[in-house]
Amino acid sequence: MTPLSASPATTASRPRLVVIGNGMAGIRAVEELLERAPDLYDITVFGAEPRVNYNRIMLSPLLSGEKSFDQIVINDLDWYLINQIKLHAGDPVEQIDRDDQVVITKSGLSVPYDRLLIATGSMPIVIPIPGARLPGVVTFRDVDDVDTMLSASAKGGHAVVIGGGLLGLEAAVGLKARGMEVTVLHLAGHLMERQLDASAGHLLAKELERRGLTVLTSADTAAIQGDTHVTGVALKDGRELKADLVVMAVGIRPDTRLAAAAGLEVGRGILVDDHMVTNDPAISAVGECVQHRGACYGLVQPLFEMAKVLADHLAGKQAAGYPGSVTSTKLKVTGVDVFSAGDFSGGPGTEDIVFRDAGRGVYKRIVLQDGRIKGAVLYGDTADGAWYFQLLKAGEDVSGLRDTLIFGQGFAAKEGGAANPTAAVAALPDTAEICGCNGVCKGTIVKAITEKGLTSLDQVKATTKASASCGSCTGLVEGLLAHALGGEYEAAGVKPICKCSDHDHDTIRRLIRVQNLKSIPAVMQALEWKTPDGCHTCRPALNYYLLATWPGEYVDHGASRFVNERVHANIQKDGTYSVVPRMWGGLTNAKELRAIADVVDKFDIPTVKVTGGQRIDLLGVKKEDLPAVWSDLNAAGMVSGHAYGKALRTVKTCVGSEWCRFGTQKSMEVGVNLERMTWGSWTPHKFKMAVSGCPRNCAEATIKDFGVIATDGGFDLLVGGNGGIKLRGTDLLTKVTTEEEVQEYCGAFMQLYREEAHYLERTAPWIERVGLDFVKARVVDDAENRRALHARFLASQRHAQVDPWAERAPGAPAARDFQTLATVE
Amino acid sequence: MHRPLEWKDIGPLTDIPVQGARRVDHREGRIAVFRTIDDQVFALRDECPHKKGPLSEGIVHGHAVTCPLHNWVIDLATGFAKGPDEGCTGRIPARLVDGRVELGLVA
Ligand code: SRM
Ligand SMILES: Cc1cc2nc3c(=O)[nH]c(=O)nc-3n(C[C@H](O)[C@H](O)[C@H](O)COP(=O)(O)OP(=O)(O)OC[C@H]3O[C@@H](n4cnc5c(N)ncnc54)[C@H](O)[C@@H]3O)c2cc1C
Ligand code: SF4
Ligand code: FES
Numbered sequence: 001m002t003p004l005s006a007s008p009a010t011t012a013s014r015p016r017l018v019v020i021g022n023g024m025a026g027i028r029a030v031e032e033l034l035e036r037a038p039d040l041y042d043i044t045v046f047g048a049e050p051r052v053n054y055n056r057i058m059l060s061p062l063l064s065g066e067k068s069f070d071q072i073v074i075n076d077l078d079w080y081l082i083n084q085i086k087l088h089a090g091d092p093v094e095q096i097d098r099d100d101q102v103v104i105t106k107s108g109l110s111v112p113y114d115r116l117l118i119a120t121g122s123m124p125i126v127i128p129i130p131g132a133r134l135p136g137v138v139t140f141r142d143v144d145d146v147d148t149m150l151s152a153s154a155k156g157g158h159a160v161v162i163g164g165g166l167l168g169l170e171a172a173v174g175l176k177a178r179g180m181e182v183t184v185l186h187l188a189g190h191l192m193e194r195q196l197d198a199s200a201g202h203l204l205a206k207e208l209e210r211r212g213l214t215v216l217t218s219a220d221t222a223a224i225q226g227d228t229h230v231t232g233v234a235l236k237d238g239r240e241l242k243a244d245l246v247v248m249a250v251g252i253r254p255d256t257r258l259a260a261a262a263g264l265e266v267g268r269g270i271l272v273d274d275h276m277v278t279n280d281p282a283i284s285a286v287g288e289c290v291q292h293r294g295a296c297y298g299l300v301q302p303l304f305e306m307a308k309v310l311a312d313h314l315a316g317k318q319a320a321g322y323p324g325s326v327t328s329t330k331l332k333v334t335g336v337d338v339f340s341a342g343d344f345s346g347g348p349g350t351e352d353i354v355f356r357d358a359g360r361g362v363y364k365r366i367v368l369q370d371g372r373i374k375g376a377v378l379y380g381d382t383a384d385g386a387w388y389f390q391l392l393k394a395g396e397d398v399s400g401l402r403d404t405l406i407f408g409q410g411f412a413a414k415e416g417g418a419a420n421p422t423a424a425v426a427a428l429p430d431t432a433e434i435c436g437c438n439g440v441c442k443g444t445i446v447k448a449i450t451e452k453g454l455t456s457l458d459q460v461k462a463t464t465k466a467s468a469s470c471g472s473c474t475g476l477v478e479g480l481l482a483h484a485l486g487g488e489y490e491a492a493g494v495k496p497i498c499k500c501s502d503h504d505h506d507t508i509r510r511l512i513r514v515q516n517l518k519s520i521p522a523v524m525q526a527l528e529w530k531t532p533d534g535c536h537t538c539r540p541a542l543n544y545y546l547l548a549t550w551p552g553e554y555v556d557h558g559a560s561r562f563v564n565e566r567v568h569a570n571i572q573k574d575g576t577y578s579v580v581p582r583m584w585g586g587l588t589n590a591k592e593l594r595a596i597a598d599v600v601d602k603f604d605i606p607t608v609k610v611t612g613g614q615r616i617d618l619l620g621v622k623k624e625d626l627p628a629v630w631s632d633l634n635a636a637g638m639v640s641g642h643a644y645g646k647a648l649r650t651v652k653t654c655v656g657s658e659w660c661r662f663g664t665q666k667s668m669e670v671g672v673n674l675e676r677m678t679w680g681s682w683t684p685h686k687f688k689m690a691v692s693g694c695p696r697n698c699a700e701a702t703i704k705d706f707g708v709i710a711t712d713g714g715f716d717l718l719v720g721g722n723g724g725i726k727l728r729g730t731d732l733l734t735k736v737t738t739e740e741e742v743q744e745y746c747g748a749f750m751q752l753y754r755e756e757a758h759y760l761e762r763t764a765p766w767i768e769r770v771g772l773d774f775v776k777a778r779v780v781d782d783a784e785n786r787r788a789l790h791a792r793f794l795a796s797q798r799h800a801q802v803d804p805w806a807e808r809a810p811g812a813p814a815a816r817d818f819q820t821l822a823t824v825e
Numbered sequence: 826m827h828r829p830l831e832w833k834d835i836g837p838l839t840d841i842p843v844q845g846a847r848r849v850d851h852r853e854g855r856i857a858v859f860r861t862i863d864d865q866v867f868a869l870r871d872e873c874p875h876k877k878g879p880l881s882e883g884i885v886h887g888h889a890v891t892c893p894l895h896n897w898v899i900d901l902a903t904g905f906a907k908g909p910d911e912g913c914t915g916r917i918p919a920r921l922v923d924g925r926v927e928l929g930l931v932a
Pocket of ligand 1: 570571572578580609610611612613614615617642643649650686688703721722723724725726762
């Protein structure tokens with residue numbers, strides 16, 4: 001192919017490239033082209049869907065609630081703007097006029113092209129049975145389908161998924177997570193028969209049944225029942241199932257309609273040569289819509305390979321053509337590890353190596369032919385999938401490894417040494433493919449890490465695209481980072497909350513909300529905790545997340561709180577406790593001081609100290625005395641200072657304009673009012689505030705979670721500071737003029753922190769992680785959202801502002817726990 | 826010298842919170858009595874093998890308790906520290922009889 005020179009038809013200064021299809025293959029091709037030749041074309045993209053380019057693979061986690069739409073967007077609007085790409089999303093092309101080289105859209109737009117790229121993907125197959133078009137029947141292809149499923153699942157009820165392949169199972173698990181009763185109907189004798197053999201298919205069915213799904217194999221659907229909406233599904237063997245939602249996931253068909261109508265050569269897909277060009281040299285095609293050397297593909301890895309070849313061609317680069325792809329499969333269901341690659345149908349001349357571990361639910365099968373791997377199926381332990389796939393693609397002779405092959409690479413590399421994941425990736429050859437979706441090898445990643453000085457998973461994603469699509473190779477990429485950087489690498493991204501679960505904090509928080517989980521046992525059941533009742537790491541976190549998500553509804557679980565928060569005092573090294581009553585804004589008076597003095601005498605308290613938080617600490621109180629100490633302090637009007645809690649601690653103030661000759665505002669009053677508004681609230685980590693009356697900042701507001709510094713014109717609001725081992729000064733959030741605004745920003749900021757941060761993450765590291773802009777966008781720029789956050793904060797405070805000390809006064813039922821149970825000889 | 830074990834009633838199981846503990850005073854030191862999620866009872870000396878933290882104040886999970894002072898995890902059935910930490914605290918036989926908790930103490 002000769003590179004394009006400005007052809008006669010070109011009126012603009014650059015040749016015009018029109019792309020039909022704003023999906024994964026089309027846009028990947030554009031990305032690859034921009035990398036090779038950023039300014040070569042004047043690019044216009046048409047998309048039938050009214051949205052930017054997103055990661056279709058991630059529709060499954062979007063359905064289950066593990067991801068939000070924002071998290072699956074690949075290129076946002078800015079990307080189109082920066083790259084000067086005209087996007088017409090929501091306006092499908094209806095006709096290609098090859099004589100005049102224009103495309104005509106539904107809205108009537110007519111746009112000329114010099115080069116045309118068809119990337120229309122495929123259409124879900126709808127089996128032509130009675131009722132197939134009834135409302136309540138959906139396919140699983142785009143965001144609209146997910147929205148339909150979500151609104152159906154919000155009402156609960158029964159879902160029937162027709163098709164037990166990759167897509168059907170991911171839909172089924174997602175709907176189950178959303179609270180529906182789910183049945184999967186599968187025509188073949190076992191699930192995923194194209195990817196799995198019968199044994200693995202059986203294990204998979206058992207696992208899904210254990211999770212509460214019903215799986216019917218050899219089930220042939222006769223009709224979908226219902227008058228105005230789906231009510232049920234009838235099988236050919238006479239069985240009938242109740243259904244409020246039916247998902248058809250029986251396969252896909254390349255979308256060749258436009259191409260066929262324009263007279264391009266079409267088989268099952270649009271026919272292309274090795275450079276992705278159709279029989280019209282001005283028109284190329286990539287993605288699921290094409291047929292190349294007889295094959296159509298339904299996974300992203302081959303499409304991304306096509307995109308590279310096409311980009312070479314469009315950029316006028318002489319390069320090798322596309323040879324076709326060998327693909328491997330993974331099922332994206334959290335906690336279910338399934339991998340398959342190649343041909344595992346067996347047959348003459350082949351030999352099986354099988355490994356089973358019933359206890360761990362592991363099944364592995366490798367099919368060999370002439371000493372080479374021909375196919376592999378892994379269930380339950382897929383860590384070696386990449387390695388087998390590598391050996392398979394390379395056609396390597398594995399006869400020498402035969403005896404230990406099934407135990408995986410760690411074993412092969414170290415001869416029985418304990419396989420540790422970092423050592424295992426370290427042992428891979430540079431040519432080993434790490435990211436199947438994007439075809440990135442180990443060598444490329446290691447080179448990027450060392451030459452470009454990459455230190456995080458996100459950087460590797462951005463630079464090499466490894467792990468940027470389905471994400472199942474994240475562990476391997478992290479292993480490479482760990483190996484290349486040694487101890488300096490701290491894995492980011494998906495970090496399970498603790499050893500009891502596979503989920504990270506963010507996922508757990510989201511699932512609690514979307515799955516309506518309202519107790520610790522409910523969370524553990526729904527999210528498949530691996531221990532009976534968690535541990536000291538996850539239980540307090542779950543207790544907080546539930547409390548913050550369902551204020552007034554969730555009943556606090558004392559046994560899941562650290563001792564200090566359970567007994568509302570700080571445990572000391574000798575097992576005694578310290579008691580810190582609240583002194584609003586650091587102010588006190590004779591009555592309070594007298595009561596404190598009396599308590600000290602009465603209970604023989606050894607140490608009395610002024611804290612760094614502007615109040616008084618009574619140290620060395622015996623546990624059994626706590627209720628009585630509190631009761632005496634309560635009588636003088638004092639309440640708990642929460643000095644022990646992941647909660648609002650202190651609001652330090654300086655004297656301010658009430659007394660100070662430099663003061664510009666009433667800092668004591670502002671501080672006391674802030675403390676009155678926020679006391680009692682539980683937060684991910686402790687939360688401290690301070691109000692200084694002028695920029696001399698005597699209250700040290702610049703190292704607080706929320707600091708206020710008064711100025712002549714009003715108040716500077718500061719966030720994200722702390723003392724501690726890693727000192728961090730605050731960032732300026734904004735400047736305001738009235739005290740009402742101070743309160744509103746404070747409540748909104750605290751609520752955002754309460755809703756977003758991980759348990760035990762203080763505002764300083766939280767802001768470092770999400771960025772100050774994230775906070776500003778929600779609290780400063782969006783006034784409506786700020787008011788909503790503040791209102792949610794106040795609403796939850798209605799249930800939180802109860803003095804825990806008064807609740808445990810002598811005689812109250814809770815006071816009993818402070819006594820010893822018995823005394824025995 | 827053989828000292829016989831004597832079972833002492835210390836009260837109903839319901840006096841101990843689920844996934845929690847209560848303290849019993851004994852002439853040889855305090856005893857922590859635990860009730861786990863599956864309603865089993867265990868008893869240990871109320872002293873962490875690390876720096877004597879009160880185990881009765883820890884978070885109880887599975888058949889283990891996490892010490893409130895520095896997060897050592899102690900196995901309730903054996904009194905041994907789990908994981909990388911090494912140490913052991915005294916175990917006292919405990920049993921349930923008709924919903925009441927009994928400790929086996931040497932007479
Ligand atoms: C009592 C007090 C020291 C004092 O006598 O002044 C104190 C005592 C403790 N601090 Fe503090 N901190 C005290 C003010 C501070 C301050 C000063 C302040 O608030 O302006 C700071 C620096 C400001 C800050 O928080 O950023 C401070 C930063 C810390 C940190 C580091 C926090 C961080 O985010 O890095 C810890 C460790 C932690 O929380 O994980 C800590 C932890 C502790 C603990 C809870 C350690 C522990 O786990 O046992 C101590 C509890 C003692 C007890 O039983 O009462 N304390 N601590 C102060 C109580 C204030 C109050 O009235 O509530
Ligand atoms: C739920 C789900 C899970 C999946 N999981 C995986 C996985 O784990 N691993 C994997 O490798 N693959 C997975 N896939 C498959 C993968 O998403 C597809 O192979 C890939 O998206 C195909 O890319 P494409 O660009 O060819 O088609 P698409 O991404 O579908 O893009 C085609 C786009 O063209 C638009 N279009 C069609 N006609 C027109 C027109 N006339 N005018 C304008 N626009 C038009 C469509 O609206 C669509 O947006 C999954 C797919 C789904 C649906
Ligand atoms: S500085 Fe250290 S020793 Fe002092 S109170 Fe804080 S945590 Fe305890
Ligand atoms: S005293 Fe128990 S862990 Fe330190």
